[in-house]
Amino acid sequence: MLSLLLLIPIIGSLLLLTIQEDSLENKIKMKNLTLITMLINFLISIYVWLEFDSSSSEYQFVYEFIELNYCHFNIGIDGISLYFLLLTTFVSPIAVLSNYNNINNNLKYFLISFLLLEALQIGVFIVLDLLLFYIFFESVLPVLFLIIIVYGSGEARIRSALLLFLYTLAGSLFMLLAILQIYSYVGSTDFQIISLSEINLDTQKILWLGFFLAFAVKTPLWPLTGWLYRAHADSPLAGSILLAATILKFATYGYLRVLINFLPDATNYFSPLIQTIAIITLIYASLATIIQQDTKALIAYSSIAHMSVVILGIFSNTIQGIEGGILLALAHGFVSPALFICVGGVIYDRIGTRIINYVRGLVTYMPVFSILFLIFTLSNTGIPLTLNFLGEQLSLIGIWERNPIIAALGATGIVLSAAYSIYLYNRISYGIYSPHLKPVKDISRREFNLLITLLIPTVLLGIFPKVILDGLHFSVSTLLYNI
Template identity: 75%
Template sequence: MLTLLIIIPLIGSLLILPMSEKLQSKNQMKQIALTTCLINFFISLFLWYEFDSSTTQFQFVSEFNHLNFCHLNFGVDGVSLYFVLLTTFVTPIALLSNYTNITTNLKFFLISFLVLETLQICAFVSLDLLLFYIFFESVLPILFIVILLFGHGTDRFRSALLFFLYTLAGSLPMLLSILVIYNYIGSTDFQLISLYDISLDSQKLLWLGFFIAFAVKTPLYPFIIWLPKAHSDSPLAGSILLAGTILKLATYGYLRVLINILPDATNYFSPLIQTIAIVSLIYASFSTIIQQDTKRLIAYSSVAHMAVVVLGLFSNNLPGIEGAILLGIAHGFVSPALFICVGGVIYDRTGTRIINYIRGIVTYMPVFTILFFVFTLCNTGIPLSLNFLGEQLSLIGIWQQNPIIASLGATGIVLSACYSIFLYNRLSYGNLSPYLPPLKDINRREYFLLFSLLIPTTIFGIFPNVILNTLHTSTTALLYCY
């Protein structure tokens, strides 16, 4: 079943590859790509249904060791399961968000996102450290080309280059740490490495190598400059995938590598990480308030939310880690929805993302304004949303470690309300901007995109045990069984 999840997007890519760029073929290519993604999503739901949450063992394990130089080893536990589900859920939404916008190089656009889905799933289910690094890095060249070919603005080459160089350079220390582990242990298998007792001094050096890579990808201060530029100049589908799933590779890396394999060093460096997360949270929140570009504003808000995720992950207790995972999943729903609102619906109708030129859109777009308001509230972490539960559990977890850090982290709730409501109020109300033509309300495609993201945000916000019951065993094993 896991093999199907990996192979199906590649089969869709092979079906699209020989097709021509004629109008009829373009429609067929879109249908093939979307159908492939939806089939993969339903397979992942069946994987979730068949998953046994009472065991700490990896499930649906599949191996490919017929080649001497290549040993592929995949499996799923309670932690990786939801990141796989998030990937298969967000990918068709990303494709639909640019369903009518992309007309040139459509074949490359569709194949890129199908291949990206496979690579992300492989990263989340790899049971080998070297394989994880390979798939962790393999998304970079594809996203680089996507931003370059389909991005907006004249500055997109610099944005793509910043994204590529920052994340590639940040991951080099991780590769060095993996080679050191292989030199000492003779294997890069996750389960085998977790059995070895690594000394604290060695753990510290290895931990720093991995942390730099994950801090750049999260991103944490001072490595955040690439994210707002990549978001503002990438196509809408790229922004959705970047916010929804690519940033979660770092979240998964913290759990699978730092907390699981290097627990002593993680405990030693926890005060440093908490300090960096607080600085990232406050810096990104204040940076968000002053932004004039709508996509850049949502990008900075992502940095602030991911800082709270990091606080929960390094709280060294069950509520904090589970809250961080919930908040990461919630961010994967709400942030793409906000990008669709400001970078899709509003941008397609107005042709601008500058806030000063957009005002009073409630006059022409009442249905959209309601949906935009609901997602704005979810972004602030109101009750009955999954964001609320994720933030509260993360802060409760860090409170048990350090009440001062938790109090500083709670300022993110106030600041997120400030910049979210401020953005919504400026765009939706006031006198209608003289720069805007009469605007059409959202169409059926945009409505279903937003509604499909709203449903899991509210359902899991009301019934979080649907996720938590599956997480308990695996997160407990991370903390107490190494």
């Protein structure tokens, strides 16, 4: 079943190659084929979720392909990877729909790129081999690099693409060295074999630093944050959505799957260090967010701040903290794409600028949009009845049990997130409508459906988190280590 999730986007890409991009009718066919392919994948992932046994912490739907001599192709999921898989298949069609009317040149290769991105992202979350994890982890970089250069809108998009590529590639080289060291030490890169192996503390520390550097760039953590806001600002909207919703979650998944699972002693040793870095990142990113004038850069910096709280929860060594970190990561995967659609799609398509000072009073002509924008803005601050609220609270409660000072500093992110979120909404939505702007239309049916689709899980899962938590309990409990 999981192998289908990898094969279907590839089959869809091959079918796209057979269609000529020479008429409007064929372009519509290509868009529809892409969306149908992604929706089939989403339905399969829903079926996997329904068939998943939440009372077990073992890997399920395991499939092995043993024909490859150089690599152990082994896939499967547990309670942790299941929800990241669902997030990927849920957000991918939304990303393509967000640019449904904007991309007309080289449309075929744009759609193929996002089908391949979906397959590669799914691979990160379902492979059970450390070398394959590295391959899928890195393979999204060339695709993103080309998407930003070819379809990006910023004048500095080549520089932004290079920063994205070089930052993440340089950090991941240390992960590759750590994987090779594990292979020489254990004799395998299979997840289950590594988890059963005894690695002494000194070796764990070296391996931990190698993996951590790769994941810190991807999170990103201070001082390795310079690439993210540039990549968001110059990327097409669909690229920004995937980057915020799922690609930033590679690091979250890596912390859970590799650092805590395979190197628990080193994780315990370095926990004060990573908690300190997370607090510095949280405060730095929040203060940097407040002074941003580009709306997409502002949302990008807010992503860094929220991911810092995720880190605090994940490294709390408590069930509440780890589950809270996962919930907040999933909530960020819904709310951040919605905010990018609001500022980088709806507003930018109508006005042609993302500079906050040039836009005000949109509620005059866009009342429906202003209501939805307000709801997502408040969700971003973590108000009750949203998944963001539960994720932040559980993360901070979890870290409070280990270090109340770190938890108190982490709670400052709630106040700061309210400051920059309300500032953005108030400046754009209220005040006298700018005399330099022409009257604009309210959101279209397509834009409304995209935002509602992201709003429903944000609110429903915030009210009924048991839907997710039931599948997490057993898998998360295996990550706890004795101090």
